[in-house]
Amino acid sequence: NAGVTQTPKFQVLKTGQSMTLQCAQDMNHEYMSWYRQDPGMGLRLIHYSVGAGITDQGEVPNGYNVSRSTTEDFPLRLLSAAPSQTSVYFCASSPRRGSYEQYFGPGTRLTVT
């Protein structure tokens, strides 16, 4: 079991560029989520999914898109990167929806210049 994997580990983008952060889990978990972690602000939920084909917004969704075409994968897309999106991004999964414990990936450190 690889658990939750994220790629890339590090990324530098220029303002206006687009990219996709990849997240995959091999635990057949129903629920997946994306967070951003900023100094002094803890983790904030960006988007989440309660199953294939179902996504919803979290606390800070602006500037990000997600899709969930399979149970395993939950990519996060930045359509036009901004310096305010410089952050560490974590993907997490949970066996099912409804406030159960989450398993986190190792994170992606993104810098937008």
Add this chain to the structure above:
Amino acid sequence: AQSVTQPDIHITVSEGASLELRCNYSYGATPYLFWYVQSPGQGLQLLLKYFSGDTLVQGIKGFEAEFKRSQSSFNLRKPSVHWSDAAEYFCAVGDGDQFYFGTGTSLTVIP
């Protein structure tokens, strides 16, 4: 929206000393509460969780937490801290499909 407050940004303790990390939450119903630990450059790992029942919950690595509804608190404790406990600790509350995290407490352990 729900909120989680961790009033201590940074705590320093000596190895072998006891530890208490504070967490207060704002939530209308019975909360689902979690404590996670993050080592430098790593993702978060679940220490323990409270859903219902016994208000004193045991977790991994010798940690425990007590849910006090009257104080809206869920403080994390450890009787004797080890150097390897140095990390960042996050309290979180689950509200349906959404989770809210505190801003974290950074723990330094002095040998």
